[in-house]
Amino acid sequence: MTTTDTGTPAATPSPPQTPLTVDDIAQWAATELEPEVWDFVCGGAGDESTLQLNRTDLANIRLVPRVLRDVAHPSTHTTLLGTPAAMPVAVAPMAYQRLIHPHGELAVARACKRAGIPFTVSALTSTPIDQLAATGATLWAQLYWFTDRARVGELLTQAEQAGCRAVVLSVDMPRMGRRLRDIRNDFTLPAGLASGADAAGLAAAGTRPGSSIARHTDTIMDAQLNWDDIEWLSRQTVLPVVLKGILDARDAALAAEFGVDAIVVSNHGGRQFDGAPSTIGALPAVLDAVADRCPVLIDSGFRSGLDILRAMALGAGGVLLGRPILYGLVGGERGVELTLSVLREELLDAMTHTGCADLRAAADLASVISEGLLPAPAALT
Numbered sequence: 001m002t003t004t005d006t007g008t009p010a011a012t013p014s015p016p017q018t019p020l021t022v023d024d025i026a027q028w029a030a031t032e033l034e035p036e037v038w039d040f041v042c043g044g045a046g047d048e049s050t051l052q053l054n055r056t057d058l059a060n061i062r063l064v065p066r067v068l069r070d071v072a073h074p075s076t077h078t079t080l081l082g083t084p085a086a087m088p089v090a091v092a093p094m095a096y097q098r099l100i101h102p103h104g105e106l107a108v109a110r111a112c113k114r115a116g117i118p119f120t121v122s123a124l125t126s127t128p129i130d131q132l133a134a135t136g137a138t139l140w141a142q143l144y145w146f147t148d149r150a151r152v153g154e155l156l157t158q159a160e161q162a163g164c165r166a167v168v169l170s171v172d173m174p175r176m177g178r179r180l181r182d183i184r185n186d187f188t189l190p191a192g193l194a195s196g197a198d199a200a201g202l203a204a205a206g207t208r209p210g211s212s213i214a215r216h217t218d219t220i221m222d223a224q225l226n227w228d229d230i231e232w233l234s235r236q237t238v239l240p241v242v243l244k245g246i247l248d249a250r251d252a253a254l255a256a257e258f259g260v261d262a263i264v265v266s267n268h269g270g271r272q273f274d275g276a277p278s279t280i281g282a283l284p285a286v287l288d289a290v291a292d293r294c295p296v297l298i299d300s301g302f303r304s305g306l307d308i309l310r311a312m313a314l315g316a317g318g319v320l321l322g323r324p325i326l327y328g329l330v331g332g333e334r335g336v337e338l339t340l341s342v343l344r345e346e347l348l349d350a351m352t353h354t355g356c357a358d359l360r361a362a363a364d365l366a367s368v369i370s371e372g373l374l375p376a377p378a379a380l381t
């Protein structure tokens with residue numbers, strides 16, 4: 001792993017041969033990263049059943065091709081939270097990206113700018129948001145509900161000053177999930193990734209046995225977060241408010257009633273509650289409950305362009321990508337670009353073979369799962 005300079009990425013590795021899939025890129029990342037960093041990135045909570053279910057439920061969805069539809073020039077363009085995007089994809093918020101590569105968030109933001117997709121800046125970014133804004137990428141700012149409410153206010157101010165287009169409150173972190181790999185590895189973040197109170201807290205969490213990142217996280221998150229706070233948040237900012245981490249249809253309906261601007265169906269990539277359903281499994285009921293009152297985005301387990309098309313076929317408004325971006329980040333900006341170009345190529349391939357000249361057509365695709373036909377999209381009934 002390269003952990004030092006902030007200048008030229010002299011030590012930035014290249015993949016052994018051109019990767020064709022995100023799994024190829026993941027295998028490369030696994031060989032480049034320190035084992036405990038790899039475990040932190042790829043791992044999930046508990047026995048990782050939710051982590052796996054995200055993958056198997058996606059893989060079980062078949063899309064029925066339409067034919068005779070002129071797919072000579074398919075377009076992946078769409079709009080995400082009101083901003084044009086070259087693909088129905090945004091980068092999910094992920095903390096401490098300089099853990100993976102010295103250029104961290106900067107490399108990811110630059111790759112997003114080039115690919116024409118939004119980048120969600122984590123509340124625990126290891127690069128200041130104003131530096132990321134200078135890349136010209138479309139930014140969304142993620143918030144955690146820190147007990148230190150002044151810090152939430154500061155993040156909001158910084159987000160607005162940096163020109164972010166939305167704030168994304170993650171509502172699935174009352175405490176950190178029991179990530180057994182990190183506990184067994186006595187996982188500690190290297191110094192220099194966090195700043196201010198966060199750095200002090202991480203240092204205080206020390207190097208005792210167990211996951212020090214979990215010890216620290218549990219001291220900063222406010223588990224009292226509830227719907228009243230959503231009203232407060234909406235009053236505090238002029239930016240659209242997005243709730244990330246919704247799985248239950250009743251919560252989705254409440255979010256719509258509270259007037260949030262979008263929701264993200266997420267189980268945090270299987271990193272929080274092991275035992276949660278897959279997000280692709282939860283999506284249809286959430287969409288029914290929201291009934292078009294706000295866009296419904298999704299993340300957790302998306303590893304291919306075909307997976308992205310699966311979500312769009314089921315009615316999602318777009319997909320957030322987590323780990324695939326960090327796997328690519330092993331190779332810096334170029335590596336992230338590689339991940340995004342693999343996904344774009346796969347998405348175009350899947351669209352072409354299913355008769356989708358654009359993503360509106362994707363919403364009309366019929367989907368089949370092993371247990372039977374999913375409800376037909378409204379346009380077909």
Ligand SMILES: Cc1cc2nc3c(=O)[nH]c(=O)nc-3n(C[C@H](O)[C@H](O)[C@H](O)COP(=O)(O)O)c2cc1C
Pocket residue numbers: 040041042092093094095122123124142170244266267268269270271299300301302320321322323324326
């Ligand atoms: C290393 C890592 C750090 C993460 N940090 C955050 C974070 O700071 N805030 C947040 O809301 N979600 C965080 N997430 C969760 C992602 O935003 C996203 O929900 C998840 O990674 C999606 O699943 P996927 O990795 O299977 O694509 C993190 C995920 C990973 C892998």
Ligand SMILES: CCCCC(=O)C(=O)O
Pocket residue numbers: 094095124213217268271
């Ligand atoms: C302190 C939280 C770490 C970031 C996070 O959300 C994750 O690792 O999933």
